[in-house]
Amino acid sequence: MMLKGKIAVVTGAGRGIGREIALLMARHGAQVVVNDYGGSAAGSGAESAPADEVVSEITKAGGKATANYDSVASMAGGQAIIKKAVDTFGRVDIVVNNAGILRDRMIFNMTEEEWDAVINTHLKGSFAVTRAAAPLMREQKWGRIINMTSTSGLIGNVGQANYAAAKLGIFGLTKATALDMGRYNVTANCISPFAWTRMIGTIPTSTEAQQARVEKIKKMSPAHIAPLAAFLASDAAQNVSGQIFGVRGKEIMLFGHHRPVTRIHHAEGWTVERLAEIFPGTLQHHLVPLETSGQYFNYDPLV
Numbered sequence: 001m002m003l004k005g006k007i008a009v010v011t012g013a014g015r016g017i018g019r020e021i022a023l024l025m026a027r028h029g030a031q032v033v034v035n036d037y038g039g040s041a042a043g044s045g046a047e048s049a050p051a052d053e054v055v056s057e058i059t060k061a062g063g064k065a066t067a068n069y070d071s072v073a074s075m076a077g078g079q080a081i082i083k084k085a086v087d088t089f090g091r092v093d094i095v096v097n098n099a100g101i102l103r104d105r106m107i108f109n110m111t112e113e114e115w116d117a118v119i120n121t122h123l124k125g126s127f128a129v130t131r132a133a134a135p136l137m138r139e140q141k142w143g144r145i146i147n148m149t150s151t152s153g154l155i156g157n158v159g160q161a162n163y164a165a166a167k168l169g170i171f172g173l174t175k176a177t178a179l180d181m182g183r184y185n186v187t188a189n190c191i192s193p194f195a196w197t198r199m200i201g202t203i204p205t206s207t208e209a210q211q212a213r214v215e216k217i218k219k220m221s222p223a224h225i226a227p228l229a230a231f232l233a234s235d236a237a238q239n240v241s242g243q244i245f246g247v248r249g250k251e252i253m254l255f256g257h258h259r260p261v262t263r264i265h266h267a268e269g270w271t272v273e274r275l276a277e278i279f280p281g282t283l284q285h286h287l288v289p290l291e292t293s294g295q296y297f298n299y300d301p302l303v
């Protein structure tokens, strides 16, 4: 029982990774707000069933949970989700910003609607829920924020400009949150998961590379992500903040952060011509290969 007495909010917990995190946190004694707006894969409609089913699974197993159906994608939604935790359980200790959608399209075809839908759900949604919880965590001097990033942003992917921008933005949000909240005993970390869920089922598989990537992901269960999330939410992870972890089947990874890897300096300063002359023998050697997440993680997962 690593989370006994803690109050957790998990967004997008009606399915996939969020559902597994909500179930495991409840098994570890947390009282859970299961948020999910129950959207269809295409983004239309809203239903309460996914969140309700997870709540009933938790209560049947002897845990405590309540459902919330607000969308994370507005400030009002974020406030309502956190209010549900406070009204039902009196407090909020843990926030897992997990709700997500995909609207994949090549950059030259992506619409404003597809851009906004993904940025609003992932990036603004993570901000909206965190913004509602942060004053309460600051006041009680304890809190855990866990945000879902993706190797689509950290490494790269084709056809995901909106999603990659949102997910790398989430890392910036996490780092800033960790720095702002550190003095109040509140940590913020990112998880970059790999798991076969409905969301991955919406990735187009028209090219061979896309098919190969999705076939690999099919082998990975969302249940593998939950232990790391529950650990980061526990007292045991007090000194872990501002970090990015990856979970791929039975493998857990720690990602590096952006730092200069090399420097060049010229006593007279740089001209375009001088740069063109010196670049190939210096910075060029340290360029990061332009590749997709699937190309980088080209080995089979341990499942």
Ligand SMILES: NC(=O)c1ccc[n+]([C@@H]2O[C@H](COP(=O)([O-])OP(=O)(O)OC[C@H]3O[C@@H](n4cnc5c(N)ncnc54)[C@H](O)[C@@H]3O)[C@@H](O)[C@H]2O)c1
Pocket (backbone or CB within 6 Å): 011, 012, 013, 014, 015, 016, 017, 018, 035, 036, 037, 038, 039, 040, 050, 070, 071, 072, 073, 097, 098, 099, 100, 101, 121, 125, 148, 149, 150, 151, 192, 193, 194, 195, 196, 197, 198, 199, 200, 217, 222
């Ligand atoms: N599955 C993977 O391999 C993978 C890889 C990288 C990142 N992620 C991230 O993990 C998180 C969970 O993804 P998943 O694969 O479990 O997807 P999923 O589609 O199975 O679950 C996401 C849930 O979020 C809910 N949701 C969507 N928009 C919402 C909103 N505005 N408000 C409230 N709920 C909303 C959906 O109804 C759905 O139940 C996402 O943030 C995703 O970007 C997943």
